[in-house]
Amino acid sequence: MxxxxxxxxxxxxxxxxxxxxxxxxxxxxxxxxxxxxxxxxxxxxxxxxxxxxxxxxxxxxxxSESGRKAALQVIRKHRLWETFLVEKLKFNWDEVHDVAEQLEHIKSPLLIKRMDEFLGYPKYDPHGDPIPDEHGEFKAKPQVAISECEVNRSGIVVSVKDDSPEFLRYLDKIGAYLGAKVKVLDKVDFDGSMEIQIDNKKIVFISREVSENIWIAD
Amino acid sequence: MxxxxxxxxxxxxxxxxxxxxxxxxxxxxxxxxxxxxxxxxxxxxxxxxxxxxxxxxxxxxxxSESGRKAALQVIRKHRLWETFLVEKLKFNWDEVHDVAEQLEHIKSPLLIKRMDEFLGYPKYDPHGDPIPDEHGEFKAKPQVAISECEVNRSGIVVSVKDDSPEFLRYLDKIGAYLGAKVKVLDKVDFDGSMEIQIDNKKIVFISREVSENIWIAD
DNA sequence: AAATATTTTTAGATTAATCTAAAAATGGTA
DNA sequence: TACCATTTTTAGATTAATCTAAAAATATTT
The missing domain is CATH 1.10.10.10 (Winged helix-like DNA-binding domain superfamily/Winged helix DNA-binding domain)
Incomplete structure (x- = not known):
């Protein structure tokens, strides 16, 4: 143990x-x-x-192999708890991490079994990361750059391909954090720029360059 | 902390x-x-x-006074978690103790606030014990051990003073769940054992030790 | 390849939480 | 009251998890 x-x-x-x-x-x-x-x-x-x-x-x-299995079980618990906090207890995605960090260490196979059942056997957590099953099996969600999305497509920001301070500062400014919900409102064919809505609130215009660097998943 | x-x-x-x-x-x-x-x-x-x-x-x-407050907050968390486990995750009451014992130490005021809300602000846990509110206020139900009851006295099981898995399993077996109606049919002065009727149906004999650990209220 | 810089390990301490064994204090009773 | 049993505390160790400072190994650069 x-x-x-x-x-x-x-x-x-x-x-x-x-x-x-x-x-x-x-x-x-x-x-x-x-x-x-x-x-x-x-x-x-x-x-x-x-x-x-x-x-x-x-x-x-x-x-090691046994280490990998153990790690995946901790990750499983972490992501199930995050899902619970967001779906049932109405936490925002940015409030869950510290709590899940504590909850992931609770030792009770029955608790996790029942929690999984209670949540309807979710395959992905609120950040779009896959939840390993009781055997450690999981499948990553297919991700796509916002630039490739059709109008009206929405998803969760799961990855940022450029990590320069300038770009991250820009993301910070528009609120396109990892885990943020993004919806494509309009697409300008001329220059590939886009109008997107972030977290059902703020509406911003982003350039093609930016849209190629923010990746989302369902 | x-x-x-x-x-x-x-x-x-x-x-x-x-x-x-x-x-x-x-x-x-x-x-x-x-x-x-x-x-x-x-x-x-x-x-x-x-x-x-x-x-x-x-x-x-x-x-001390500050100790009392802190203790009541731990007890609050313990009892809210027990309620959650039984009501939402379908735990039996003999399965909750060890898990709640771990969960009560999770530090997150928001988690407890939301859990309380999620459960509908329960006043009593699955064992009939009062759940202190966020200020540490609570009110116990007037309770009496079956061992103290006269013949013909009846009441609702509201609390169980021993929460070992063995004892809770036994209660499960005879059907003396929380909320069950219990009536004292006979009392043996010699060894303190009793004959009781559960939910107007099953009639069982219980030892003095058992009757001291099942508490009822009107 | 030699010098220098960086990374990693070791040695030695510290704190929380526990233990055993021995000493000290308390309480009851002859 | 003086003795004895019990309770409680102290003294000294141990283990997990951490740290700082120094030594050793590895990597990089001239």
Whole structure:
């Protein structure tokens, strides 16, 4: 049985190794978890000892098969809780993270089984991320750039392809956060610019360049 | 902000001091929490330092006003979660305790506010115990143990003082659910056992130990 | 390849929460 | 009151999780 801290490390390392495809460095983990490299070294030794990670000094870590399974169960719980908070308790998408971060560590297989049932076996969480099933199986949602969408198509912002500070500042300004609901209101064939509505409120015009960099899913 | 362990001590001490009316002894706390007296001494020093308990060496502890408030908020969360588990997730009442014991420590005022709303502001949990409101106010139902009842007295099961899974399973078996109507048919002075009728149907014999743990109200 | 910079690990501390064993205080009774 | 049993506290360890500072290994750059 993993502790809260162990589960948090495992989850972070799993996400990092999915992103990079390669083994994960001590510093990368320390940065994500807001902790120090020395603490990470201690923890990855412990998790290696439990067979959850494989690790060689100075060479970074990889998630083992049993680690992958355990990580997916934590992710499953996290995303089910987020779904519950948004769908049943009317949380906004930006209010759920910290609470789900706590709830994901609750140990009760029955609770998760019943919650899944209660929510109608959702396949995706409010951010459009897939919810692994009890065996760890999941399928990512097909994503599409806003530039490729028809008028009236709506979806949730799930990815941003440009991460320059300028672009992120611009997204911040128009409110097109990850998880925001976006609807295409109009499309200008001439230059590919678009009129979109964000979170059922603000209406903004975005250039083709911007619309190619914001990706949405249902 | 209190840790999980601190909240568990506080809750146990609050319950003990409600029962006895008096200050609570180190040994009593150790027994309830399945820990050692030395550990209790350490913890009550810590909680005294935080102003949650008042404590003099060798004299036992009392819960301060701020401690009482904090304890009632933990109890509020526990009972709201139990209500949620039974009403929404179809848990049996013998399955809720361990999970609620974990969930009660989740820190999120918004979560509790929304959960309360979602459940329709319940005043009593599935065991008949009152749920304190956000200010710690609550009102107990006047209750009496079946063991104290005269022959022919009848009432509704409103509370169960032992919440071990074994006991709750037994109650399930004889049909003595919360809300069940119970009537005392006969009393054996010799050993305190009783013959009772449940929901105007089944007639069962219960031991003194059982009759002391089932409480009814009119 | 040597020097320098960066990353990672080790060594040694700290805090929370627990324990065992021993010492101290309290309370009841002969 | 003095003794004895019980309760409570202290002293000293242990484990998990963290830190800082220094040492060791790896990577980069001249």
């Amino acid at each position: 993993l502790s809260f801290a162990e589960e948090n490390y495992l989850k972070a390392i799993y996400h990092l190794s999915e992103q990079s495809g390669d083994s994960v460095s001590t510093n990368a983990i320390a940065e994500i978890l807001n902790t120090k490299a020395a603490s990470v070294t201690d923890m990855i030794k412990r998790l290696s000892g439990k067979g959850i990670l494989s690790y060689q000094k100075y060479k970074g870590v990889n998630v | 209190l840790s999980f362990a601190e909240e568990n001590y506080l809750k146990a001490i609050y319950h003990l001091s409600e029962q006895s009316g008096d200050s609570v002894s180190t040994n009593a706390i150790a027994e309830i929490l399945n820990t050692k007296a030395a550990s209790v001494t350490d913890m009550i020093k810590r909680l005294s330092g935080k102003g949650i308990l008042s404590y003099q060496k060798y004299k036992g502890v009392n819960v």
